[in-house]
Amino acid sequence: MKPASSTAPVDAFLEESAATASAVSIRGLDYFFGQGELRKQVLYDINLTLPKGQIVIMTGPSGSGKTTLLTLIGALRSIHEGSLQVLGQELRGLGNSKLVEVRRNIGFIFQAHNLFESLTASQNVEMAVELVGNFKNKRQQAAAMLGQLGLGERVSYKPASLSGGQKQRVAIARALVNEPQLILADEPTAALDKKSGRDVVTIMQHLAKNEGRTILMVTHDNRILDVADRIINLVDGRLESDETLSHFQETHDPKKLDGQMFIL
């Protein structure tokens, strides 16, 4: 993994020094879908900084723009207004091939596992290792990552013979194997039962705490809020609140019980 600051232009170094200390830094971000008459704004003046090593959970009603924000941070869409720095790199105005490069430093975890049915668990993970050109040890690296996620016995299984939770863990192994500094997850536990969902989140929590990864996770799942350092709430494209876990639990009465159950 190259240092995040290596891609930042030298002349902008001072300005950027604050941003490079954080994994993500967003200033005045507006985002629109569509053109002309159909142009529709979905994000309004987003300002957000994610320090390195933080686990941030993003909640909000359906259609509030959570996924859109995630895809922007993940360099899967280009921004037009405002500033968005990811791992020290300003994404605004970047060409397609530059965006592809930025993505290689980010681990994506989707609601669906999106594994190739034709590839074994190991091969699915190896596809990620090959991206950084590490062909020599890719098998060992993939096996080690799957082992960490408790799939040591399943490396040469195809997705069809894995359970839902196991498949999601393979997808997580694929997202994490290159040790990305930033992990973006969109409802990673939605398709999982309670226990598997819990396992998956615990694994991510360990990674953030032990290896200083930054995690931004969208979830509707109240059962896993307790892993967050911080919870942000997006409503109708605006950041409504940004608070620590304990504060969030106090102010959100109905969810209070759930959150505390996990702490107990």
Add this chain to the structure above:
Amino acid sequence: MKRVPLSVLNLLHDRSRLLVAIAGVAFAVLLIFMNLGFLGALLSTTTNFYEQFNGDIFLMSPQSLEISSTEPFPRTRLYQVAGVEGVQRVMPLYSDYVLWKNPETGISRAMFVYGYNLQDPVFLMPEVNTPEGIRILQQPNTVFIDRLSRPEFGPQTTGLVTESDRRQVTIGGQYSLGGGFAADGTLLMSDQNFRRYFAPRPLTQINMGILLLEPGTNPQKVKEALRALLPADVNIFTKAEIIEHDSTYWLQTTSIGFIFGLGVLVSFVVGTVIVYQILYTDIRDHLREYATLKAMGYSSWFLFKVVLQEAALLAGMGYVPGLIVSLGLYRLTVNATEGALPMQMTLFRVVLVLVLALTMCSLSGLISVRRAMTADPAEVFA
């Protein structure tokens, strides 16, 4: 360690789909081979009798279209070149149609007749080159009949007497030559008999001049020397050239070129559609995975290569069984038609069809790959 062979594994994953794809490509390849085979065989039947012509250089009037529709030219042209270095022998050949009466049904049909000087070894068929054969052909009103003549001409028994252009004619023997596309049957006779049947046509006007060269002489060299000597009222061909000339005539004036060309085109399109269908469904089913690869940081170019590799693999896997079955069907056709349709595999055709199969698959790959390349990585989050 090597890359994960995504294209191969994707193809192998759904075995039944793969089998359908291979069968589709193989079928298209087979159809193309059969069309080209029939075309080649038919074209060679138009001219394969030339193999039995004992000559290295052929002279023909520029007005002649092919062997059976020739315009006579002066025999003196032949004598003009008899002394050219390398020329061993010059031989006139006369030809025309007669009406041959089937002695059993009484129905007359047009029969193509060759007349030649019996001293000249114009034809290579063994029956007409034995002293006995020549002796029989010398008899008046006696002909040899082609065994490959259509059965409608009636029995070919030696000694049989029938009528030809209201003149009595006796079958003196048989040979195998074939009449190509133009003639349903052929006869051989001496130039003296030819003069009798086609009177008042004089023997000084010939239909074709056949030159036999000294062994080891380069026909192309002699041709140049002849060209310098002869006026423009004769065309000069080497053996390969006259075969080419006649088959080009048949290719252009009949619809066989068009029919089988169309057959090849249709097979090609069918193959392209089948492969497109397979690749497209494959891409559609894996769109989320492809989009995920893009989100991970793979470029569109990588996906492009994966799909094209799948296409090339399909081409190869379908081509081999297609070729093998075609070889079997070629042999079957030759046997079933007792050699009348000489379907022969040529190296050129093997390579040509392989190229066609690759083009077919790449083309469908190119059409379907756009879907994979436009896979939006942002969509997989939705």
